[in-house]
Amino acid sequence: MIVVALVDSDSYLKWGAATLDRVVPDADRRLVIVANPVMPSAAQRRAAVATTSWSGADVPVMTVDAAVAHVREVEPDAVLVAMRGPMAALVLAMLTELPRRPVLWSGIPGIALPARRKALVYRAQADLMVVHSHHERRDFAELDRLAGLDHRFALSTLPFLDRRASTGDDVVLAAQALVPITRASRASLVARFVEAARRDPERRFVLKVRALAGERQTHDERWPLDGLLAAVGDVPANVVVRSGPMGDVLDRAGALVSVSSTALIEAVARGIPALAIDDDGVDDALLNTIFRGSGLLGSTAELVAGRFRHADAAWAADNYLHDPQQDDALGHLEALRRARDAGELANRAPARSTRGGALRRAWDRRTALGRHDGSALGAVALVIGSPLRAGVRLTARWRSNARR
Structure with missing residues (x-):
């Protein structure tokens, strides 16, 4: 089987590369970055693929037309469209028009709940949608039914989960671009993190950022946390800022704090106690409703006090930490490839307006x-x-x- 992944941003590059490794490890796999306004920098590329088969490799960058021409020339069995919504819709439409089109599959990196109708509409022309938990599958399937889109869903463990135990002691704050939402809330989170560091001077406190100044992300970060750190005042020496692969940071972590980052799931997988900050509440807008019932929700007061938690086992099994033996993405891909080869795989229509x-x-x-x-x-x-x-x-x- 030949499988190509077309990606656009830093998080989709990380997810696309790791998904190929997890779902089709025995396939002839190709990875291409499609040139776009938020494509990752060289440093972001290295970090994104550091734990995949492309570690140390120079992932090619192509224009969208060159990427589609590459697919036409290679004639892969399947193409993973690992891209943000508008890019995914554009590329899926172009690939659908190929004379011998491949199986088209897509998905969303990290925690994709709450389920959004737009995520399905943009990917309406994908033959297969990958989800990463039983909870995601239920919610997206119901939303899909209501929208009348008739997607096929496949379960695959989050591809960058590492279940090795961590032996470190760092307290890590995983920064996110979208939450906390306001500048005041973001500044407060940073200030409380620094306060926790002052109270525990023998322990290292790591602010893990997604990007350095000038680098683009999947979602624009209006008030980067490391920028707000300078406004705190006297920052103790045991507070450090780190970029690069999350896995490297988790190797030395003894606790992890975030609002709703996928890093919380990665920490739980490695047995690292965690805290999902709920100072601003629990709401879809904060992307943290997924953590209801997890046992991980808590305030920055608990961060300062050093009270971190382990996730509820039943919640974890339903939310991203199911038995990998339950994954069925490869089976769906192979079934769709057989249908394609038999001339039985019909093109899917776009769900967005094509008027004009x-x-x-x-x-x-x-x-x-x-x-x-x-x-x-x-x-x-x-x-x-x-x-x-x-x-x-x-x-x-x-x-x-x-x-x-």
Whole structure:
């Protein structure tokens, strides 16, 4: 079996490479970064693939057209579209038009709950959606049924989970781009982390960041935590900032703190006590409702006091830490490949509006690729489409205000 993964950002590169290793370890595997506005830096690439078969390798970067041409030339059995929503929709549509298209599969890295309809709509043309827990499968399947999209779901353990026990003692704060949401809440989290470090001077406290200054991420980080650290004042010497692979940091961790990061799941897998911070509550907007019933939710007061927890076993089995023997993604891929080879794999229709014809397709391409779209029609679509979109949004806002 030949399998190609097309990726766009740092988290999708990490997930795409690790997913190929976990699901199709015996396949002829290829990995390509598609040029786009948030593609990872050289340092981010090295960190993303550090624990995969591509460790130390130079992952090629191609334009979207070159990547699709590569797929046409290689004629793989399957292509993993490991990309953010708009990019995934664009690339899936292009691959669907190939004369002998491969099986198309996709998914979302890390914790994908709460389930979002948009995640399914953007990936409507994928033959297979990978989920990482029984809980995800239930919620996405129900959402899919309500949306009438008829996806096929496959279970696969989070590909970068490492179940080796950690023997370290560091307290790690895993930074996230989206949560906490406000600057004040982010600054408060950093300040409490520093306070905990002052109370325990013999222990190292590691602020683990996703990116360094100037590097792009899957989600833009408006107020990076390491930037807020400077505003705390006298930062003790036992507080350090680290980037790079999360696995390297967890090797030396004795506790992990975050709001909703997948790093919490990685810590539980390795037996590291953890704390899911709930100072701002537990809400879908904070991406932390998944931790209800886990036993991990707690305040920064508990961080300062050094009270970390182990996850409830039943919750863990339903949420990302199931027995890997229950994974069925490879079986689904092989069944879809047989259907493709027999001429029985029908193309799936997009779920997003296609009104506007070629100009609409050019607009979607331009908004996904940014300056990496070299087409003349894309430039025209941007000039025409930007004021139209602004007008639509203004009208929608006016109607919403009028109803209120």
